[in-house]
Amino acid sequence: MAWRDAKASRVRLLLFMASIILGIAAVVSIQLFSTNLKDNIQLQSKALMGADYIIDSRQVPTERAQAIIDSLQPDASEVNFVSMIAFPKNGGTKLVKVRGLEGGFPFYGTIDTQPASAAATYQESGGALVDATLLLQFNIKPGDSIKVGELTLPITGALKAIPGSTAISTSVAPPVLIPYRLIKDTKLIQFGSRKEYQYFYKVSDTLNLKRFEDKIDPMLKAESADLDTHTSTSRRLGKRYDNVGKFLNLAAFIALLLGCIGIASSVHIYIKEKLKAIAVLKCMGASRLQSFLIFLIQISGIGIIGGLFGALIGIGLQELFPYLLKDFLPFDVEISISAQPIFMGVFLGLFMSVLFALLPLLRTWYVSPLEVLRVDEKAAQEPKKVRYLVFAAIILFLFLFSFWLLNDAIYALGFVAATFITFSILAGAALLCIKGIRKFFPKRWGFTLRQSLLNLFRPNNQTVVLVVAIGLGTFLISTLYFTKDILLTKSEIDTSANANMIILDVQTEQREAVEQLITSKGLPVIDNIPLVTMRLHSIKGELVNALRQDSTTQIKRWVLNHEFRTTYRDSLTSSEELQEGVWTPELNSDDPVVISISDNLALDLNIDVGDAIVFNVQGVLMETTIGSIRKVDWQQLKPNFSVVFPKGVLEDAPQFSVMATNVPNQERSATLQRELVAKFPNVSIIDLRQVFTIVEDILDKVTWIINFMAFFSILTGIIVLIGSVRTSKYQRIKESVLLRTLGAKNTQILQISAFEYVFLGLIGSLVGILLALLSSLCLALLVFKEPFAPSMIPFLVFLPGITLLVLGIGLSNIQTVLRSSPLEVLRREG
Template structure:
């Protein structure tokens, strides 16, 4: 009976199956990808770092740190720094990361170059390996030369990849690798230069790296150095991509939820139409269990088949993930397929289809044989306790499923709670709309308009189901667009003359006037001339930093204890700062106690407030200061901000360097300024914020593309649910339309009645979804991103009419048979 009935209803059951297929495909593909990602990180842990462990220091190692480094006998070493380089061939300049390497690094993996042989010969031949994209960008090739500071060196080959770097990190400052012995000749490691020393080690498998890290890390930290093992780096990398996995899992969860809506709505309509047939079966002697099992077997079979097809599609999608995420991964993702996700997919298809179809299925149990004689359109209702149990089971399933995906009980509860609230709002608005139409029914409207409005609250109406399905899909995609706009707005760089878009770093004191004059000579103005003084914290509120570092109960954040602060002095606040506590002191007289202003994040991490003392080590000189004020700093603004600001009159005679900023109108002006400055002042580094903004926007576009791709599952599932919901209402609407034709209604009237009904539903559902997205995005902008919210018009201009037209097209396709055939022919065909 189950097989025979399913063959007769294959179109409706196929739409039901489509909801399962897409939801399962999303879950299986993402779970399989997450498993592959973790396995790849684990198996390639040494290749990712290129060594077993690394000791690094942001400054030249102290004597004690150097003694530890030498005792472990490093197999290779490196000094790296960010600097400008020039291409003598065409005068081009670029900010790069210069890496001076000595030894056989990497010990795992390899440096990929073109030609391949130069990876092993560049140190002995004395050439440079230059990022391949950079060579292409400036139209230079191996054999040409580059100038790094005072050093001119031939290009040995194009660098394609090196362990430990990713496409995004190398986009900010492309790598240039040179032999370590040439670093001194560049003359670039001057006072204030940002540099990093790294020492690479290859060990035997018998060495316990965890014990080594535990033993040496505290000693190295006290010397402002750090030890990283390939195991620890793998764990950190895994945690970094955990967030990616959580987002993808939530996207899969949303797709599955939409699939569940499709299941519930499709089966609800399907079973409602079968109730009379079930009553006939019971009149003929069928038991409750038999009538229930007929449809349970159907739903379970569809769930298994849908789960299997969805699982296979999910497996097939694995080939896309390495392509989608190649710019975000520091290694090549290798895909392997296991049977576990397929088994989970089939089980999930069976379980979710039966669970979400259970409520309408139970109505087959409670239907009475007398239903065959009744003409009442009200469907039989199961007892309240049964409904409560089923809803509770659904909520438990959603919680457990969310917990399995995101591994956090609190987040799982919050996500399920937010989902229930969203559903409740959509269903509540739909119910309120029905009541409003009933109460304020426009009796003066024409016949077709009144009939279409009546369809919204008559028995067998689809108002709530369709509004929830349409609204949720619209809500998800609209929120995506609104959030994307907020993120892009946070990175916007103004191109007016008031905003600096060129930053010149590492300007030595004796170069300051000459650099400023060079800028002015090109009809540009110096927007900022900022002095910088480097220092470290010696003590906080009377406690030595070394003592705090060894105190395991201390709540002071570790970065503060090891950080080299770049501070400044001035007599005014900037646009990105707002006084939060205390009093701003613009200038001090000689002999006055030193009062400083700190940022709110530094105050929170260092556990200090107004009136507390901090002693700084300023290049060997101890300076006692008192916190006079705390500033709220907008770090999102693309300008130079500081955690510590001294008043004027204190640091003028301290060893310092300067940062100058200016504003250029176009790319050619920027290139001319950079060429001139690099040729005259090789030690300075220049950041073009317009290029940084382009890079950030490109990264966000890639992220947005990935998000859109994942949202594709939800959108398509939502459309399938929409089609299923509208199509399953066809069989009720066909009978009504035939009756209207029998009573003399014209085709144009029937067409108008259906068109108005579906336009009302499409507009209501999509409008509620967009408004909910607007409210949620406003909350994100104000409380998460802390940015003004300027919503995109795309959801209003594209989604609102687009989804309404889609609903209209599907709805009108339902009554084609009524319009093309005679009433008797239609009734016979439907029977």
């Protein structure tokens, strides 16, 4: 019976199935890719690092740190720093990461070079391995030379890949590998240079790295050094990509939820039509269980087939993710297929189809045989207890599924609560519209308009079901769109700043000469910022060394080991805003030292205005008091500082400078960079236009990924609308046929249907967008803590677009009535 009835209703049942296929496909593809990603991180954790563990220090290791490093007997070591290099062949210059290596690093994975032999010979031959993309950019080949500081050496090979590098990091500062012994000859490591010392270790698998890390790392941290094991690195990587996975999972869940709403709304209308047939079956002796099972088997079959198709599509789709995310991953993800996602897809399809269709399905249980004579909208109502139990099961499932995806009970509860509130508001808005139209019915309007309004609250009306389906679909799609805007706005950088080139590490004796070179080119010196390096000695009378040993302190650990680069000036910059205290522009030599700190540093240090801090300024202790706290906009790509001194304090301290200028075009930028590198090889130059291009490219890729996932929700939402509105056609056909029999013209029937669907589309989409606006405002202020500037796209595109879509689908419903005679239509539908 289930099979025979399904064959007669196959078009509608296929639409039910389509509602859930895309949601299952999205969840399966993302879950499968996340599993593959985690497996790859664990399997390749050693190859990612190239060693079992690494000790690194941002300065020359202290005597005690060096003793620990030597006692562990490093198998390889490295010093790396960011610097400008030049190609003598054509005068090209570029900011790169110079890595001086000695020993057999990497112990796992390989250095991929062209020719392949260069990786093994560059240290002995005294050559350089240069990033392959960089060589192509400057038309340089192995055999040409490269100038690093004051050292010129041959390029022995093109560097394609090395453990620990990602596409993003190498695009900002491409790597150049040279032998460790030649670093001194470059004369680039001077006062103020940003450098890092790394020591690589290979150990037997019997060593318990977690216990080893817990013992050694605190000792190294006390000496401003750090220990990283391949297991801790894989955990960090896993957490980093978990955030991406959570967003993708939520987008997939939204698509799946839309599919379930499509199932629920379509089955509601479908079963409503079948009540009379069920009553007939019961008159002929069918039991409650039999009539219930007929339709349960249909819905279960839809769920199983939809889940299977969704899982197979998901398996195909997840092959795209390594390509989409390749620039964000430090390794190639190997995709493996297992039976688990297929089982998960089939189970989700079956379970969610039955769960969300259960409420309308239960009505078949409570149809009495007598209702064959009097089926109406109040017939076959299930008991309230049963209804509440089904609602409770749906809410419990949504919570458990959200918790499984997000792994956070609070967020999962918030997501379910927001969905439930939205559902209630949409249903309430639909009922309010019905009540309002009934109470203030426009009796003087024309026949077609009155008839279309009457359809919104007559028996067998579809107002609540369609407004909820349309509104929730619009709400979820619009929320995804508004959230995407918040995420991308948060990631934007200010490209309108006057300075577009920054010159770093200018020594005190070089300052005037660099200024003269810039001005001789007809370019302005926009900023000439002095930098003084220092460390914390004590905070509010407590020594930093003692605080490092205190496990109960509320001060963040990074601050205690950090080397601060501070400056001095008499005014705030455009990226700063005074939050607390009084700004002090200048001090006399005998005045107490009053400083200004950033709000994030004040939070991490757990200090306030008036508290005392002692700094160690290259061996000299300096007592200071917090005079003011600034809010700093770190997103602006310009020199910003956590600690700022007033003028009159640090002028005689050892220091170096950062300068900024504005170069009008690429040719003049290249000329200035060449001359600066030739005369001052220790300076580093950041061309902000290149950085803007790289960041914009990254943001474009992020936008593409977000839009790709939003596409699932939008497409599923459209299918839900098609399913819901198409299913409603069977309720309107008999009314339209009756109107034609009474003499109504085709244009009148067309207008009645058109106005009804326009009202439904407008009400549902408008309420959905307004709810999305409210929820996105809450997200922006409470979660992202960003100002919210809503896009007009949902109002200008989604509102008319969804309304027109509902109108188009609705009008296609009555084409059968318009093209055929009333009797022919009734026979066909019967």
